[in-house]
Amino acid sequence: MALNPRLQHKPVVIASNNDGVVVTGNAKAKGLGLKMGVPLFKVQDLIQQHDVRVFSSNYALYGDLSQRVMSVLEQHTPEQEIYSIDECFMRIPEFAEATTYSHNIRKTVMKWTGIPVSIGVATSKTLAKIANHVAKQQKQYGGVFDLATAGNAEGILATFPVKEIWGIGRQYNKWLLSQGIETAKELRDANEGMIRQKMGVVGVRMIHELRGISCLPLELVAKPKKEICVSRSFGQPVTELADLQDAIATHASRAAEKLRHQQQVAEAMIVFARTSPFKSRYFRQSATVQFPIATSYTPAMVEAARKAMARIYEPGRELQKAGVLMVGLCPETTIQGHLWEKDEGWEKRKRLMSIMDEVNDRFGRGTIGIAASGVKQTWKMQSKWRSPRYTTCWAELPVASC
Amino acid sequence: MLICSVHAVSWADSLCLPCLAAPISAGFPSTADDHLQNNLNLQEALIPRPAATFLMRVQGDSMEGCGIFSGDLLVVDRSLTPVDGAVVIAVLNGEFTVKQLRLSQKTILLAAANSDYTPIVVKAGMEFQVWGVVTYVVHGLQV
Numbered sequence: 001m002a003l004n005p006r007l008q009h010k011p012v013v014i015a016s017n018n019d020g021v022v023v024t025g026n027a028k029a030k031g032l033g034l035k036m037g038v039p040l041f042k043v044q045d046l047i048q049q050h051d052v053r054v055f056s057s058n059y060a061l062y063g064d065l066s067q068r069v070m071s072v073l074e075q076h077t078p079e080q081e082i083y084s085i086d087e088c089f090m091r092i093p094e095f096a097e098a099t100t101y102s103h104n105i106r107k108t109v110m111k112w113t114g115i116p117v118s119i120g121v122a123t124s125k126t127l128a129k130i131a132n133h134v135a136k137q138q139k140q141y142g143g144v145f146d147l148a149t150a151g152n153a154e155g156i157l158a159t160f161p162v163k164e165i166w167g168i169g170r171q172y173n174k175w176l177l178s179q180g181i182e183t184a185k186e187l188r189d190a191n192e193g194m195i196r197q198k199m200g201v202v203g204v205r206m207i208h209e210l211r212g213i214s215c216l217p218l219e220l221v222a223k224p225k226k227e228i229c230v231s232r233s234f235g236q237p238v239t240e241l242a243d244l245q246d247a248i249a250t251h252a253s254r255a256a257e258k259l260r261h262q263q264q265v266a267e268a269m270i271v272f273a274r275t276s277p278f279k280s281r282y283f284r285q286s287a288t289v290q291f292p293i294a295t296s297y298t299p300a301m302v303e304a305a306r307k308a309m310a311r312i313y314e315p316g317r318e319l320q321k322a323g324v325l326m327v328g329l330c331p332e333t334t335i336q337g338h339l340w341e342k343d344e345g346w347e348k349r350k351r352l353m354s355i356m357d358e359v360n361d362r363f364g365r366g367t368i369g370i371a372a373s374g375v376k377q378t379w380k381m382q383s384k385w386r387s388p389r390y391t392t393c394w395a396e397l398p399v400a401s402c
Numbered sequence: 403m404l405i406c407s408v409h410a411v412s413w414a415d416s417l418c419l420p421c422l423a424a425p426i427s428a429g430f431p432s433t434a435d436d437h438l439q440n441n442l443n444l445q446e447a448l449i450p451r452p453a454a455t456f457l458m459r460v461q462g463d464s465m466e467g468c469g470i471f472s473g474d475l476l477v478v479d480r481s482l483t484p485v486d487g488a489v490v491i492a493v494l495n496g497e498f499t500v501k502q503l504r505l506s507q508k509t510i511l512l513a514a515a516n517s518d519y520t521p522i523v524v525k526a527g528m529e530f531q532v533w534g535v536v537t538y539v540v541h542g543l544q545v
Contacts, residue, residue, distance in 0.1 A: 402501065
Protein backbone atom coordinates (compact mmCIF):
# COMPACT_ATOMS: atom_id res chain seq x y z
CA MET A 1 0.00 0.00 0.00
CA ALA A 2 2.95 2.25 0.58
CA LEU A 3 3.52 2.03 -3.15
CA ASN A 4 -0.03 2.26 -4.37
CA PRO A 5 -1.78 5.25 -2.81
CA ARG A 6 -5.06 4.32 -4.45
CA LEU A 7 -5.43 1.44 -2.03
CA GLN A 8 -5.26 3.59 1.07
CA HIS A 9 -8.93 3.38 2.00
CA LYS A 10 -9.86 0.11 0.33
CA PRO A 11 -10.28 -3.37 1.70
CA VAL A 12 -7.39 -5.42 0.29
CA VAL A 13 -6.70 -9.16 0.41
CA ILE A 14 -3.74 -11.20 -0.74
CA ALA A 15 -4.35 -14.57 -2.38
CA SER A 16 -2.00 -17.55 -2.19
CA ASN A 17 0.14 -18.72 -5.11
CA ASN A 18 -2.19 -19.97 -7.78
CA ASP A 19 -4.87 -17.76 -6.34
CA GLY A 20 -6.59 -20.41 -4.25
CA VAL A 21 -7.20 -18.99 -0.80
CA VAL A 22 -6.97 -15.75 1.13
CA VAL A 23 -3.52 -15.47 2.74
CA THR A 24 -3.99 -12.19 4.52
CA GLY A 25 -5.85 -8.92 4.37
CA ASN A 26 -5.78 -5.43 5.80
CA ALA A 27 -7.96 -4.39 8.73
CA LYS A 28 -10.82 -3.34 6.44
CA ALA A 29 -10.88 -6.73 4.71
CA LYS A 30 -10.68 -8.60 8.00
CA GLY A 31 -13.62 -6.52 9.19
CA LEU A 32 -15.64 -7.97 6.31
CA GLY A 33 -14.83 -11.48 7.51
CA LEU A 34 -12.24 -12.20 4.82
CA LYS A 35 -10.05 -14.41 6.93
CA MET A 36 -6.94 -16.44 6.29
CA GLY A 37 -7.60 -19.76 4.57
CA VAL A 38 -10.97 -18.85 3.05
CA PRO A 39 -11.17 -20.11 -0.54
CA LEU A 40 -11.59 -17.19 -2.92
CA PHE A 41 -14.42 -18.67 -4.93
CA LYS A 42 -16.52 -18.82 -1.76
CA VAL A 43 -16.30 -15.08 -1.15
CA GLN A 44 -16.75 -13.77 -4.70
CA ASP A 45 -19.99 -12.00 -3.82
CA LEU A 46 -18.50 -10.28 -0.80
CA ILE A 47 -15.52 -9.17 -2.88
CA GLN A 48 -17.70 -7.61 -5.56
CA GLN A 49 -20.13 -6.06 -3.15
CA HIS A 50 -17.48 -4.20 -1.18
CA ASP A 51 -15.09 -3.52 -4.03
CA VAL A 52 -12.37 -5.55 -2.33
CA ARG A 53 -9.04 -5.44 -4.16
CA VAL A 54 -7.53 -8.88 -4.59
CA PHE A 55 -3.82 -9.37 -5.21
CA SER A 56 -1.85 -12.51 -5.81
CA SER A 57 1.03 -12.90 -3.42
CA ASN A 58 4.09 -11.02 -4.56
CA TYR A 59 7.02 -12.27 -2.55
CA ALA A 60 9.54 -10.23 -4.49
CA LEU A 61 7.88 -7.07 -3.20
CA TYR A 62 7.27 -8.34 0.34
CA GLY A 63 10.80 -9.67 0.57
CA ASP A 64 12.24 -6.33 -0.48
CA LEU A 65 10.11 -4.29 1.90
CA SER A 66 10.77 -6.71 4.74
CA GLN A 67 14.53 -6.46 4.24
CA ARG A 68 14.33 -2.66 4.14
CA VAL A 69 12.53 -2.63 7.49
CA MET A 70 14.99 -5.13 9.00
CA SER A 71 17.88 -3.05 7.74
CA VAL A 72 16.57 0.14 9.38
CA LEU A 73 15.98 -1.72 12.64
CA GLU A 74 19.35 -3.40 12.56
CA GLN A 75 21.09 -0.04 12.55
CA HIS A 76 19.44 0.83 15.85
CA THR A 77 20.36 -2.17 17.94
CA PRO A 78 23.38 -4.15 19.07
CA GLU A 79 21.47 -7.39 18.59
CA GLN A 80 18.64 -8.36 16.29
CA GLU A 81 16.93 -11.66 15.64
CA ILE A 82 14.77 -11.86 12.54
CA TYR A 83 11.90 -14.03 13.57
CA SER A 84 9.79 -14.00 10.42
CA ILE A 85 9.18 -11.84 7.36
CA ASP A 86 7.39 -9.25 9.48
CA GLU A 87 8.71 -9.76 12.97
CA CYS A 88 11.97 -9.43 14.84
CA PHE A 89 13.40 -9.14 18.32
CA MET A 90 15.89 -6.44 19.21
CA ARG A 91 17.90 -5.70 22.30
CA ILE A 92 17.48 -2.09 23.41
CA PRO A 93 20.87 -0.47 23.95
CA GLU A 94 21.83 0.21 27.59
CA PHE A 95 21.90 3.98 27.21
CA ALA A 96 18.45 4.35 25.69
CA GLU A 97 15.20 5.23 27.39
CA ALA A 98 13.04 2.42 26.04
CA THR A 99 9.77 4.19 25.26
CA THR A 100 11.27 7.21 23.55
CA TYR A 101 13.73 4.99 21.73
CA SER A 102 10.91 2.74 20.45
CA HIS A 103 8.78 5.65 19.28
CA ASN A 104 11.78 7.01 17.41
CA ILE A 105 12.43 3.68 15.73
CA ARG A 106 8.79 3.35 14.77
CA LYS A 107 8.80 6.83 13.27
CA THR A 108 12.01 6.18 11.35
CA VAL A 109 10.75 2.90 9.89
CA MET A 110 7.53 4.60 8.79
CA LYS A 111 9.34 7.54 7.24
CA TRP A 112 12.03 5.52 5.48
CA THR A 113 9.92 2.62 4.23
CA GLY A 114 6.27 3.61 4.54
CA ILE A 115 5.61 0.47 6.58
CA PRO A 116 3.78 0.85 9.91
CA VAL A 117 5.18 -1.34 12.70
CA SER A 118 4.19 -1.99 16.29
CA ILE A 119 6.72 -2.37 19.10
CA GLY A 120 6.33 -4.17 22.42
CA VAL A 121 8.93 -3.64 25.12
CA ALA A 122 9.57 -5.91 28.13
CA THR A 123 12.30 -7.69 30.04
CA SER A 124 11.80 -11.05 28.31
CA LYS A 125 10.83 -12.15 24.82
CA THR A 126 7.60 -13.80 25.96
CA LEU A 127 6.51 -10.60 27.69
CA ALA A 128 7.62 -8.49 24.74
CA LYS A 129 5.27 -10.51 22.52
CA ILE A 130 2.43 -9.77 24.93
CA ALA A 131 3.37 -6.08 24.96
CA ASN A 132 3.32 -6.13 21.17
CA HIS A 133 -0.24 -7.48 21.18
CA VAL A 134 -1.23 -4.47 23.26
CA ALA A 135 0.68 -2.04 21.04
CA LYS A 136 -0.98 -3.46 17.93
CA GLN A 137 -4.52 -3.59 19.25
CA GLN A 138 -4.90 -0.59 21.51
CA LYS A 139 -4.55 2.44 19.32
CA GLN A 140 -4.14 4.92 22.20
CA TYR A 141 -0.53 3.80 22.71
CA GLY A 142 0.54 4.96 19.27
CA GLY A 143 2.05 1.64 18.24
CA VAL A 144 4.46 1.28 21.17
CA PHE A 145 3.75 -0.41 24.49
CA ASP A 146 6.31 -0.75 27.26
CA LEU A 147 5.18 -3.45 29.66
CA ALA A 148 8.18 -2.91 31.92
CA THR A 149 7.10 0.57 32.94
CA ALA A 150 3.34 0.33 32.38
CA GLY A 151 1.18 0.98 35.41
CA ASN A 152 -1.42 -1.53 34.24
CA ALA A 153 0.96 -4.44 33.57
CA GLU A 154 -0.75 -6.70 36.14
CA GLY A 155 -4.15 -5.99 34.66
CA ILE A 156 -2.93 -6.83 31.16
CA LEU A 157 -1.48 -10.17 32.22
CA ALA A 158 -4.66 -10.91 34.15
CA THR A 159 -6.76 -10.61 31.00
CA PHE A 160 -4.33 -12.14 28.52
CA PRO A 161 -5.54 -15.64 27.54
CA VAL A 162 -2.93 -18.43 27.85
CA LYS A 163 -3.56 -19.66 24.34
CA GLU A 164 -2.21 -16.35 23.00
CA ILE A 165 1.07 -16.78 24.85
CA TRP A 166 4.02 -17.41 22.60
CA GLY A 167 4.76 -21.14 22.42
CA ILE A 168 1.46 -22.39 23.83
CA GLY A 169 -0.05 -24.81 21.33
CA ARG A 170 -3.50 -26.27 21.30
CA GLN A 171 -2.55 -29.25 23.48
CA TYR A 172 -0.97 -27.22 26.27
CA ASN A 173 -3.81 -24.73 26.12
CA LYS A 174 -6.32 -27.50 26.67
CA TRP A 175 -4.38 -28.91 29.57
CA LEU A 176 -3.82 -25.51 31.20
CA LEU A 177 -7.51 -24.67 30.96
CA SER A 178 -8.36 -28.01 32.57
CA GLN A 179 -6.08 -27.01 35.45
CA GLY A 180 -7.92 -23.72 35.83
CA ILE A 181 -5.07 -21.69 34.34
CA GLU A 182 -6.66 -19.33 31.88
CA THR A 183 -4.52 -16.20 31.81
CA ALA A 184 -0.88 -15.21 31.53
CA LYS A 185 -0.96 -14.05 35.14
CA GLU A 186 -2.28 -17.40 36.35
CA LEU A 187 0.42 -19.26 34.44
CA ARG A 188 3.08 -16.94 35.80
CA ASP A 189 1.97 -17.63 39.36
CA ALA A 190 1.37 -21.36 38.81
CA ASN A 191 3.16 -24.09 40.71
CA GLU A 192 6.46 -24.67 38.97
CA GLY A 193 6.64 -28.36 39.86
CA MET A 194 3.24 -29.06 38.37
CA ILE A 195 4.08 -27.25 35.16
CA ARG A 196 7.44 -29.01 34.92
CA GLN A 197 5.75 -32.40 35.17
CA LYS A 198 3.52 -31.78 32.19
CA MET A 199 5.43 -29.29 30.07
CA GLY A 200 9.01 -29.99 31.09
CA VAL A 201 11.74 -27.42 30.99
CA VAL A 202 9.92 -25.51 28.25
CA GLY A 203 7.06 -24.81 30.63
CA VAL A 204 9.37 -23.74 33.44
CA ARG A 205 11.16 -21.36 31.09
CA MET A 206 7.83 -19.94 30.08
CA ILE A 207 6.95 -19.22 33.70
CA HIS A 208 10.29 -17.53 34.25
CA GLU A 209 9.86 -15.47 31.12
CA LEU A 210 6.43 -14.37 32.31
CA ARG A 211 8.06 -13.29 35.57
CA GLY A 212 10.32 -11.09 33.52
CA ILE A 213 13.42 -13.26 33.80
CA SER A 214 14.79 -13.60 30.31
CA CYS A 215 15.73 -17.21 29.67
CA LEU A 216 15.21 -17.50 25.94
CA PRO A 217 18.36 -15.94 24.57
CA LEU A 218 18.00 -14.48 21.11
CA GLU A 219 17.98 -17.17 18.41
CA LEU A 220 17.34 -20.09 20.74
CA VAL A 221 13.60 -20.46 20.50
CA ALA A 222 11.47 -22.73 18.38
CA LYS A 223 10.62 -20.88 15.20
CA PRO A 224 7.02 -20.12 14.29
CA LYS A 225 5.10 -22.43 12.05
CA LYS A 226 4.19 -19.71 9.63
CA GLU A 227 7.74 -18.95 8.58
CA ILE A 228 11.12 -20.54 8.94
CA CYS A 229 14.31 -18.57 9.22
CA VAL A 230 17.72 -20.21 9.29
CA SER A 231 20.59 -17.80 9.66
CA ARG A 232 24.03 -17.80 11.27
CA SER A 233 26.67 -15.25 12.01
CA PHE A 234 30.03 -16.23 10.59
CA GLY A 235 32.91 -16.80 13.01
CA GLN A 236 34.94 -14.41 10.93
CA PRO A 237 33.99 -12.24 7.97
CA VAL A 238 33.48 -14.15 4.72
CA THR A 239 34.31 -12.59 1.37
CA GLU A 240 34.38 -15.49 -1.13
CA LEU A 241 31.28 -16.37 -3.12
CA ALA A 242 31.98 -20.12 -2.97
CA ASP A 243 32.08 -20.04 0.84
CA LEU A 244 28.90 -18.03 1.00
CA GLN A 245 27.14 -20.40 -1.35
CA ASP A 246 28.19 -23.39 0.73
CA ALA A 247 26.90 -21.71 3.86
CA ILE A 248 23.62 -20.70 2.29
CA ALA A 249 23.14 -24.17 0.79
CA THR A 250 23.49 -25.63 4.28
CA HIS A 251 20.93 -23.19 5.66
CA ALA A 252 18.55 -23.95 2.81
CA SER A 253 18.82 -27.73 3.34
CA ARG A 254 18.18 -27.29 7.02
CA ALA A 255 15.16 -25.10 6.32
CA ALA A 256 13.81 -27.62 3.80
CA GLU A 257 14.19 -30.37 6.39
CA LYS A 258 12.28 -28.29 8.94
CA LEU A 259 9.54 -27.71 6.42
CA ARG A 260 9.13 -31.41 5.74
CA HIS A 261 9.19 -32.10 9.44
CA GLN A 262 6.20 -29.77 9.81
CA GLN A 263 4.62 -31.27 6.67
CA GLN A 264 4.65 -27.91 5.03
CA VAL A 265 5.78 -26.41 1.76
CA ALA A 266 6.98 -22.87 1.06
CA GLU A 267 5.84 -20.60 -1.73
CA ALA A 268 8.97 -18.49 -1.68
CA MET A 269 12.40 -18.12 -0.16
CA ILE A 270 14.26 -14.95 0.78
CA VAL A 271 18.05 -15.14 0.86
CA PHE A 272 19.90 -12.37 2.66
CA ALA A 273 23.44 -11.44 3.61
CA ARG A 274 24.92 -8.49 5.41
CA THR A 275 28.08 -6.93 6.74
CA SER A 276 28.36 -5.63 10.28
CA PRO A 277 25.93 -2.72 10.74
CA PHE A 278 28.46 -1.01 12.97
CA LYS A 279 31.30 -0.79 10.50
CA SER A 280 31.57 1.66 7.64
CA ARG A 281 30.15 0.77 4.23
CA TYR A 282 27.29 -1.18 5.76
CA PHE A 283 25.85 -3.51 3.16
CA ARG A 284 22.75 -5.58 3.28
CA GLN A 285 21.18 -7.28 0.32
CA SER A 286 18.54 -9.88 -0.33
CA ALA A 287 16.93 -11.74 -3.18
CA THR A 288 13.56 -13.43 -3.27
CA VAL A 289 12.85 -16.62 -5.14
CA GLN A 290 9.23 -17.44 -5.75
CA PHE A 291 8.67 -21.11 -6.55
CA PRO A 292 6.25 -21.90 -9.40
CA ILE A 293 4.60 -24.33 -7.02
CA ALA A 294 5.18 -24.39 -3.29
CA THR A 295 7.88 -26.89 -2.38
CA SER A 296 9.99 -28.45 0.35
CA TYR A 297 12.31 -30.34 -1.99
CA THR A 298 15.91 -29.91 -0.84
CA PRO A 299 17.59 -29.81 -4.28
CA ALA A 300 15.18 -27.11 -5.42
CA MET A 301 15.87 -25.09 -2.28
CA VAL A 302 19.62 -25.51 -2.50
CA GLU A 303 19.78 -24.54 -6.14
CA ALA A 304 17.61 -21.48 -5.59
CA ALA A 305 19.65 -20.42 -2.57
CA ARG A 306 22.96 -20.73 -4.46
CA LYS A 307 21.65 -18.74 -7.40
CA ALA A 308 20.19 -16.06 -5.18
CA MET A 309 23.48 -15.75 -3.31
CA ALA A 310 25.33 -15.30 -6.59
CA ARG A 311 22.95 -12.46 -7.43
CA ILE A 312 23.46 -10.56 -4.21
CA TYR A 313 27.18 -11.23 -3.94
CA GLU A 314 29.55 -8.36 -4.32
CA PRO A 315 33.32 -8.80 -4.17
CA GLY A 316 35.13 -7.13 -1.32
CA ARG A 317 32.24 -7.07 1.13
CA GLU A 318 33.15 -8.59 4.47
CA LEU A 319 29.95 -10.44 5.19
CA GLN A 320 29.17 -11.24 8.76
CA LYS A 321 25.82 -12.98 8.51
CA ALA A 322 23.68 -14.79 5.95
CA GLY A 323 20.41 -16.62 6.06
CA VAL A 324 17.32 -17.94 4.37
CA LEU A 325 13.73 -17.18 5.23
CA MET A 326 10.98 -19.49 4.01
CA VAL A 327 7.72 -17.67 3.47
CA GLY A 328 4.18 -18.44 2.40
CA LEU A 329 4.08 -21.75 4.25
CA CYS A 330 1.12 -23.99 3.67
CA PRO A 331 0.32 -27.63 4.42
CA GLU A 332 1.76 -30.15 1.97
CA THR A 333 -1.74 -31.44 1.36
CA THR A 334 -2.88 -28.21 -0.26
CA ILE A 335 -0.67 -28.73 -3.29
CA GLN A 336 -0.93 -32.47 -3.67
CA GLY A 337 -4.03 -32.67 -5.84
CA HIS A 338 -2.80 -29.84 -7.93
CA LEU A 339 0.49 -31.53 -8.59
CA TRP A 340 -0.81 -34.93 -9.51
CA GLU A 341 -2.17 -33.62 -12.75
CA LYS A 342 0.96 -31.90 -13.89
CA ASP A 343 3.97 -33.55 -12.41
CA GLU A 344 4.46 -37.30 -12.10
CA GLY A 345 7.89 -36.81 -10.56
CA TRP A 346 6.44 -35.37 -7.40
CA GLU A 347 5.78 -38.67 -5.63
CA LYS A 348 9.29 -39.86 -6.45
CA ARG A 349 10.90 -36.73 -5.08
CA LYS A 350 8.81 -36.93 -1.94
CA ARG A 351 9.98 -40.52 -1.38
CA LEU A 352 13.58 -39.52 -1.92
CA MET A 353 13.27 -36.76 0.66
CA SER A 354 11.65 -38.97 3.27
CA ILE A 355 14.46 -41.52 2.87
CA MET A 356 17.00 -38.75 3.22
CA ASP A 357 15.31 -37.41 6.35
CA GLU A 358 15.11 -40.89 7.85
CA VAL A 359 18.80 -41.57 7.31
CA ASN A 360 19.74 -38.20 8.74
CA ASP A 361 17.50 -38.71 11.74
CA ARG A 362 19.08 -42.06 12.46
CA PHE A 363 22.73 -41.36 11.74
CA GLY A 364 22.96 -37.69 12.51
CA ARG A 365 22.25 -34.53 10.62
CA GLY A 366 24.12 -34.10 7.38
CA THR A 367 24.83 -37.81 6.82
CA ILE A 368 23.24 -37.49 3.41
CA GLY A 369 23.15 -34.19 1.61
CA ILE A 370 22.77 -32.79 -1.84
CA ALA A 371 25.81 -32.70 -4.08
CA ALA A 372 24.48 -31.39 -7.35
CA SER A 373 20.94 -30.59 -8.09
CA GLY A 374 18.53 -29.53 -10.71
CA VAL A 375 14.84 -29.90 -11.17
CA LYS A 376 13.03 -28.60 -14.14
CA GLN A 377 9.78 -26.98 -13.27
CA THR A 378 8.31 -26.22 -16.59
CA TRP A 379 4.76 -25.35 -15.65
CA LYS A 380 3.79 -21.75 -15.20
CA MET A 381 2.63 -20.25 -12.00
CA GLN A 382 -0.79 -18.76 -11.99
CA SER A 383 -1.02 -15.40 -10.34
CA LYS A 384 -3.46 -13.36 -12.28
CA TRP A 385 -3.63 -10.45 -9.91
CA ARG A 386 -0.04 -10.00 -8.86
CA SER A 387 0.66 -6.45 -7.77
CA PRO A 388 3.55 -4.80 -9.63
CA ARG A 389 7.04 -5.59 -8.38
CA TYR A 390 7.45 -1.90 -7.58
CA THR A 391 10.90 -2.19 -6.12
CA THR A 392 12.50 -5.14 -7.87
CA CYS A 393 11.67 -4.93 -11.55
CA TRP A 394 12.62 -2.16 -13.98
CA ALA A 395 9.46 -2.53 -16.01
CA GLU A 396 7.18 -2.26 -12.99
CA LEU A 397 8.45 0.82 -11.16
CA PRO A 398 5.80 3.12 -9.74
CA VAL A 399 4.94 5.98 -12.08
CA ALA A 400 4.85 9.58 -10.95
CA SER A 401 2.96 11.86 -13.30
CA CYS A 402 3.77 15.50 -13.80
CA MET B 403 13.49 -22.30 -10.87
CA LEU B 404 13.10 -18.61 -11.21
CA ILE B 405 15.21 -16.00 -9.60
CA CYS B 406 12.43 -13.51 -9.45
CA SER B 407 14.30 -10.57 -8.26
CA VAL B 408 17.06 -8.75 -6.62
CA HIS B 409 16.26 -5.47 -4.96
CA ALA B 410 15.93 -2.62 -7.35
CA VAL B 411 18.12 -0.63 -5.07
CA SER B 412 20.85 -3.14 -5.41
CA TRP B 413 24.54 -2.96 -4.86
CA ALA B 414 24.96 -6.24 -6.61
CA ASP B 415 24.67 -5.54 -10.30
CA SER B 416 26.21 -2.17 -9.84
CA LEU B 417 28.42 -0.44 -12.26
CA CYS B 418 31.97 -0.41 -11.02
CA LEU B 419 34.50 1.86 -12.67
CA PRO B 420 38.18 1.73 -11.95
CA CYS B 421 39.44 5.01 -10.57
CA LEU B 422 43.00 5.99 -11.32
CA ALA B 423 45.05 7.67 -8.67
CA ALA B 424 46.78 9.94 -11.15
CA PRO B 425 45.39 11.81 -14.12
CA ILE B 426 45.79 9.91 -17.37
CA SER B 427 48.67 11.24 -19.38
CA ALA B 428 49.55 10.47 -22.95
CA GLY B 429 53.03 9.15 -23.62
CA PHE B 430 54.90 7.36 -20.87
CA PRO B 431 52.95 4.81 -18.91
CA SER B 432 52.69 6.19 -15.44
CA THR B 433 53.84 4.18 -12.46
CA ALA B 434 50.83 5.62 -10.71
CA ASP B 435 48.79 3.01 -12.56
CA ASP B 436 50.14 0.53 -10.06
CA HIS B 437 48.21 2.33 -7.36
CA LEU B 438 44.81 1.45 -8.74
CA GLN B 439 42.31 2.55 -6.12
CA ASN B 440 39.05 0.98 -5.09
CA ASN B 441 36.46 0.68 -7.79
CA LEU B 442 33.93 3.44 -7.72
CA ASN B 443 30.43 2.31 -7.10
CA LEU B 444 27.99 4.76 -8.61
CA GLN B 445 25.18 3.61 -6.39
CA GLU B 446 27.18 4.22 -3.27
CA ALA B 447 27.29 7.88 -4.26
CA LEU B 448 23.71 8.22 -5.48
CA ILE B 449 22.00 5.97 -2.96
CA PRO B 450 23.55 6.40 0.47
CA ARG B 451 20.48 4.95 2.20
CA PRO B 452 19.21 1.98 0.17
CA ALA B 453 16.60 1.02 2.77
CA ALA B 454 14.85 4.37 2.27
CA THR B 455 15.42 4.79 -1.46
CA PHE B 456 12.94 3.98 -4.21
CA LEU B 457 13.11 4.37 -7.98
CA MET B 458 10.25 5.80 -9.99
CA ARG B 459 9.44 6.40 -13.64
CA VAL B 460 8.28 9.83 -14.84
CA GLN B 461 5.30 10.41 -17.08
CA GLY B 462 4.43 13.89 -18.33
CA ASP B 463 6.10 17.16 -19.24
CA SER B 464 5.28 19.53 -16.39
CA MET B 465 8.77 19.36 -14.85
CA GLU B 466 10.89 19.89 -17.93
CA GLY B 467 12.19 23.18 -16.55
CA CYS B 468 13.90 21.18 -13.81
CA GLY B 469 15.45 18.80 -16.33
CA ILE B 470 12.93 16.05 -15.64
CA PHE B 471 11.49 14.55 -18.81
CA SER B 472 8.88 11.93 -19.52
CA GLY B 473 10.40 8.46 -19.23
CA ASP B 474 13.23 9.54 -16.93
CA LEU B 475 14.14 7.63 -13.80
CA LEU B 476 13.92 9.34 -10.43
CA VAL B 477 15.84 8.43 -7.30
CA VAL B 478 13.56 9.11 -4.36
CA ASP B 479 14.83 9.22 -0.78
CA ARG B 480 12.13 8.98 1.87
CA SER B 481 14.48 9.63 4.76
CA LEU B 482 14.96 13.29 3.82
CA THR B 483 12.79 16.06 5.21
CA PRO B 484 11.07 18.02 2.45
CA VAL B 485 12.03 21.69 2.49
CA ASP B 486 10.84 24.68 0.49
CA GLY B 487 12.07 24.36 -3.08
CA ALA B 488 12.66 20.60 -2.97
CA VAL B 489 11.45 18.46 -5.85
CA VAL B 490 9.18 15.90 -4.25
CA ILE B 491 6.95 12.96 -4.95
CA ALA B 492 3.57 13.93 -3.56
CA VAL B 493 0.49 11.81 -3.21
CA LEU B 494 -2.41 13.85 -4.45
CA ASN B 495 -5.87 12.29 -4.49
CA GLY B 496 -4.49 8.79 -4.76
CA GLU B 497 -1.87 9.48 -7.45
CA PHE B 498 1.88 10.00 -7.33
CA THR B 499 2.98 13.28 -8.82
CA VAL B 500 6.38 15.02 -9.17
CA LYS B 501 6.36 18.71 -8.34
CA GLN B 502 8.40 21.38 -6.71
CA LEU B 503 7.33 22.01 -3.13
CA ARG B 504 6.68 25.64 -2.20
CA LEU B 505 6.17 26.18 1.50
CA SER B 506 5.16 29.47 3.04
CA GLN B 507 3.63 30.21 6.40
CA LYS B 508 0.11 30.00 5.09
CA THR B 509 0.14 27.81 2.02
CA ILE B 510 1.53 24.68 0.51
CA LEU B 511 2.03 24.91 -3.23
CA LEU B 512 2.96 22.24 -5.73
CA ALA B 513 4.64 24.10 -8.55
CA ALA B 514 5.32 22.81 -12.03
CA ALA B 515 8.48 23.71 -13.94
CA ASN B 516 6.66 24.41 -17.17
CA SER B 517 4.69 27.60 -17.83
CA ASP B 518 1.86 25.62 -19.43
CA TYR B 519 0.88 24.39 -15.99
CA THR B 520 -0.52 26.39 -13.09
CA PRO B 521 0.64 25.58 -9.57
CA ILE B 522 -1.59 23.42 -7.42
CA VAL B 523 -2.62 24.96 -4.11
CA VAL B 524 -3.07 22.32 -1.43
CA LYS B 525 -6.38 22.95 0.30
CA ALA B 526 -8.14 21.39 3.25
CA GLY B 527 -10.06 18.31 2.19
CA MET B 528 -7.52 17.31 -0.42
CA GLU B 529 -5.79 14.04 0.13
CA PHE B 530 -2.21 15.16 0.20
CA GLN B 531 1.07 13.79 1.48
CA VAL B 532 4.72 14.30 0.63
CA TRP B 533 5.89 10.75 -0.09
CA GLY B 534 9.57 11.34 -0.66
CA VAL B 535 12.22 13.75 -1.83
CA VAL B 536 13.67 13.40 -5.33
CA THR B 537 17.47 13.38 -5.07
CA TYR B 538 18.56 12.53 -8.61
CA VAL B 539 17.11 12.28 -12.07
CA VAL B 540 18.53 9.83 -14.57
CA HIS B 541 18.05 11.10 -18.10
CA GLY B 542 19.37 9.32 -21.16
CA LEU B 543 20.92 11.42 -23.90
CA GLN B 544 20.64 8.99 -26.78
CA VAL B 545 18.49 10.28 -29.59
